[in-house]
Amino acid sequence: MCVSINRNVLMKQGDIHELAEVLSRIKDKGLMTQFLEELFTPAEIGTFSLRWRLVRLLEEGLPQREISRRLGISLCKITRGSRELKKGGSALKEVIRRYTK
Numbered sequence: 001m002c003v004s005i006n007r008n009v010l011m012k013q014g015d016i017h018e019l020a021e022v023l024s025r026i027k028d029k030g031l032m033t034q035f036l037e038e039l040f041t042p043a044e045i046g047t048f049s050l051r052w053r054l055v056r057l058l059e060e061g062l063p064q065r066e067i068s069r070r071l072g073i074s075l076c077k078i079t080r081g082s083r084e085l086k087k088g089g090s091a092l093k094e095v096i097r098r099y100t101k
Helices: 013-025 029-039 042-059 064-071 075-086 091-099
Strands: none
Touching: 042 064, 042 075, 042 091, 064 075, 075 091
16 A cells, blocks of 8 residues: 655755765665665656766756757756856766766
């Protein structure tokens, strides 16, 4: 039996910190992939992956309209990613710079 999650129940601040700590310790790419596949539904993984692709394309300098065309997503979603990349001290920008080729 499936139980729906009450959308009014927010993730506790400690939960996100604990998850970040656990993720930062996983060095095995295969284990990390399996962990993510077991933790998230295919739809959640798809959403997560799409957001990652769009910020990568933004960081590469692709115009927002081209990203919208390629990925089939709204300009609003792309604008949010763009805004996050432009913020001073953006973690997205830092992660892309440090950990991607």
